[in-house]
């Protein structure tokens with residue numbers, strides 16, 4: 001309690017210094033735009049520091065009052081009160097981290113570095129507060145006699161576990177050391193993420209002339225022109241190390257030297273030496289995570305991290321991975337041999353390298369199934385895939401999506417839909433931010449500007465999907481790869497999880513569930529892109545919406561359409577599609593890992609095999625409340641630090657590389 005009181009004193013000083021900003025700070029003000037959306041257009045860099053100073057102070061005061069309540073602890077005066085506290089802080093954190101991930105700039109990056117340790121300190125002071133934990137622990141011990149609802153009992157159990165896992169029961173020296181470790185990890189996580197972003201922003205492969213463009217289909221050239229324009233290179237073509245830019249180049253470019261060049265740049269993010277190299281940061285993070293686990297009584301960070309998941313133990317995770325590894329490796333080796341044979345058949349004499357994999361996989365698919373990704377792409381227009389995702393949500397859950405153009409957004413590319421349920425009740429807003437840009441971290445993720453709850457009123461969620469698709473040229477449709485389309489469905493599954501939330505307490509709202517459970521709705525939903533057959537006539541899956549009623553981008557696609565349908569019947573599973581995809585849906589989106597070849601031969605064989613999905617384990621910090629997955633190679637820094645989340649517990653799918661987290 002003492003530490004907490006001191007903290008309050010310091011924050012009060014900061015608050016007084018910055019009081020002039022109080023009433024007109026869009027990060028603090030009640031969000032009064034349409035549907036309760038924040039005033040993005042009014043946010044300026046000078047708002048960040050005073051907003052957080054005031055929000056931390058206000059939250060600290062609320063929590064101090066709860067801890068110091070002279071009355072005996074009750075669920076209402078302790079848990080309800082904690083759940084209702086920190087509203088201004090949650091708003092500021094959610095808003096700031098949305099911008100830090102999806103539309104950052106130098107001022108945001110600078111404040112993000114400053115904010116990370118402050119946030120860690122703030123939460124450590126709360127979660128290690130002895131008096132406060134005493135109240136929670138007392139309630140927890142008598143939980144069977146409190147006549148709690150099932151939801152209240154779950155919330156109480158989660159609070160007790162959260163405080164325990166944050167070190168509330170440790171002795172004073174251990175708490176002090178743990179707080180130092182958490183603060184340092186918060187700084188390292190932010191630095192790691194920003195280093196990767198810096199490398200992504202600074203690199204572009206500029207293509208000069210037709211020789212450099214050899215083999216690239218029109219949609220790749222169009223996206224490369226747009227990327228060049230964004231970098232002030234109008235009239236040229238640029239390939240960036242955003243996945244949606246580099247992967248098509250690796251698939252189609254006949255210039256092996258350029259494929260190698262961009263591939264090496266792609267996998268070298270944060271690994272190129274110099275100021276943005278992350279190797280030393282990784283080493284320090286690994287050591288500090290291990291120390292944190294030891295302080296909390298776990299044999300390793302993996303034991304600590306997994307203890308609060310469904311998987312539960314490192315042994316369970318390894319057992320699952322081992323079951324996948326052997327058959328997965330066999331398939332990859334068979335693919336490699338087939339690709340190497342193709343190299344030889346072309347009269348070439350080099351050993352297949354990682355930058356050759358996607359290129360020859362396309363050739364093999366063409367040879368075996370007479371179809372390639374360039375043929376399919378015109379049918380996978382972004383607009384049609386969004387439509388298919390909404391159609392699926394309507395069929396499954398009765399939801400409808402109506403475009404709302406007057407709602408404030410953080411970038412002109414962002415679109416907003418109002419979501420209603422089957423009886424027409426408002427359920428929330430869905431924001432789609434689909435295109436890559438230099439101000440955005442790479443990857444794909446779901447986040448929320450506001451979670452659903454009923455404790456502080458009937459509050460509806462503001463849910464966000466962020467993607468990094470290459471934007472087509474002006475007036476042209478944006479075409480997705482099959483992998484992109486599946487990513488969109490996956491993240492939309494997370495968004496539905498948040499939109500369909502129906503609880504009272506913020507602690508368990510939306511995607512605030514166990515880390516590995518949060519992947520269930522998204523992994524299930526992505527299968528509706530290709531797998532399901534509706535029990536109505538006509539039978540169709542979402543992908544068939546896109547394919548069977550395409551709006552081809554060019555006249556030539558009508559030929560492709562015929563071929564696609566032809567192949568659908570001529571290419572039954574297990575015959576000509578020799579590289580039938582594995583059944584496992586466990587993705588590890590590691591850029592350097594060649595992905596198994598997948599034949600896309602119409603509907604029967606249309607499931608490309610993954611390598612994408614989600615994030616690899618995370619290295620950066622991300623709060624547990626920031627659920628949803630991020631299929632990114634680098635996670636944006638954490639969002640939300642609601643009272644319900646612990647900063648060090650960063651992590652979550654926001655999957656990809658980054659998702660899991662930090663500390664947590």
Ligand SMILES: [Zn+2]
Pocket residue numbers: 490494518519522614628629630653654655
């Ligand atoms: Zn996910």
